[in-house]
Amino acid sequence: MSARPVYLNGEWCDTATAQVSVFDRGYLFGDGVYEVIPAFDGQLFGLEPHMDRLSRSLREIGISEPLARQDWQEIFDRLLEDYAGRDAAIYLQVTRGAPVPRDHAWPDPPTAPGVMATVSPIGAHSDGARAITLPDQRWGRCDIKTINLLPNTMARQRAVEQGVDEAILVRDGLVIEGSATNLFAVIGGRLVTAPTGPQMLAGITRGLLIDLVRREGLVEVDESFITVSALRGADEVFLTSSTKDLWPVLEIDGEPVGQGKGAGRPGPVTRHLDGHFQQLKQSQRRPA
Numbered sequence: 001m002s003a004r005p006v007y008l009n010g011e012w013c014d015t016a017t018a019q020v021s022v023f024d025r026g027y028l029f030g031d032g033v034y035e036v037i038p039a040f041d042g043q044l045f046g047l048e049p050h051m052d053r054l055s056r057s058l059r060e061i062g063i064s065e066p067l068a069r070q071d072w073q074e075i076f077d078r079l080l081e082d083y084a085g086r087d088a089a090i091y092l093q094v095t096r097g098a099p100v101p102r103d104h105a106w107p108d109p110p111t112a113p114g115v116m117a118t119v120s121p122i123g124a125h126s127d128g129a130r131a132i133t134l135p136d137q138r139w140g141r142c143d144i145k146t147i148n149l150l151p152n153t154m155a156r157q158r159a160v161e162q163g164v165d166e167a168i169l170v171r172d173g174l175v176i177e178g179s180a181t182n183l184f185a186v187i188g189g190r191l192v193t194a195p196t197g198p199q200m201l202a203g204i205t206r207g208l209l210i211d212l213v214r215r216e217g218l219v220e221v222d223e224s225f226i227t228v229s230a231l232r233g234a235d236e237v238f239l240t241s242s243t244k245d246l247w248p249v250l251e252i253d254g255e256p257v258g259q260g261k262g263a264g265r266p267g268p269v270t271r272h273l274d275g276h277f278q279q280l281k282q283s284q285r286r287p288a
C-alpha cells in the first residue's frame, strides 16, 4: 500500500510515518469515536448528518469537540485533493487523548483529544452479499459510533471464515443490523428495518434512504423489529452503509433470499430504491 496522507493532532504526516502515543486511550481502552464519510468523485456525501452523528457520539462519551466544522472541512479538502474522479472514504477518529499514567477514570482536567483523519479509496464490492446470522454480543450503547469494535470484528471474522460477506446480528430472536451495515427487508410490499435506539447504530445511509423513500412515496416504511424467521421468509433483503450504498443480500445461512424465479437475486424493490438512491447521490454533486 502506498503511503496516504494523515492528519494527526494538528500535523500532517502519512500512513508510513504517523505515530500515536502508547498512552492514547483509544489504543489502551478503545476510548474514542469515529466516522466514515464517503466522497464520490471527490465530493463528500452526507457530510452534515455524519458530522451531527460525530458530535452526538462525542457528547455521549463526554469528549469535547476538538475542532470546529470549518477546520474539519479544511482537513477533508486536503485529504481529497488527489481524489477527483475517484470514490473515497474519509476515516476520522477522536479519542480521549493520552494521559499518563494509564487509569480507567477519565483524566481530570481533560487531556487534549487525539484527532486523526485519513482517506482510502472505496473498493468495488460484489453485486450481492451472502450473510450468516449470529448472536449479537455487543454492549448496550450500540448507538454510539465507538472505536471499540471487538464484537463487530469477531462477527465479521466468523462470516469470513464461513466464506460469506456479512454477519447479521440477532438479539433475543430479533434482527438488529449487520456487523458494519444496517439491514432492510421487503415483506409483503413494506420496507421493514429495525428502529433506532441503543441496540443499533443509526446509519447515515439508512436515514438518508428512509427520508428519500418517504419524501418520494416509493414504498411504505415500517421501522420495527423482525424475527429471524420473518427475515428468512422476506421477499428481499438488503444492507446499507456509506461505502456500500444499498447492497442486496442474496443468501442467508446458506438459503437463497426470496421465492420463486427471483430467489437468490437482487429483487425489484431493492433495484428500484437503489436507482433513486443513485439519483440522490448525483443530485448532491456540485457542478464542476
Ligand SMILES: Cc1ncc(COP(=O)(O)O)c(C=O)c1O
Pocket (backbone or CB within 6 Å): 036, 152, 177, 178, 179, 180, 181, 182, 201, 202, 203, 204, 205, 206, 240, 241, 242, 243
Ligand atoms: C454497526 C454498524 N451499523 C451500520 C453501519 C452503517 O452506517 P453508515 O450508513 O453511517 O455507514 C455501520 C457503518 O460502519 C456500522 O458499523
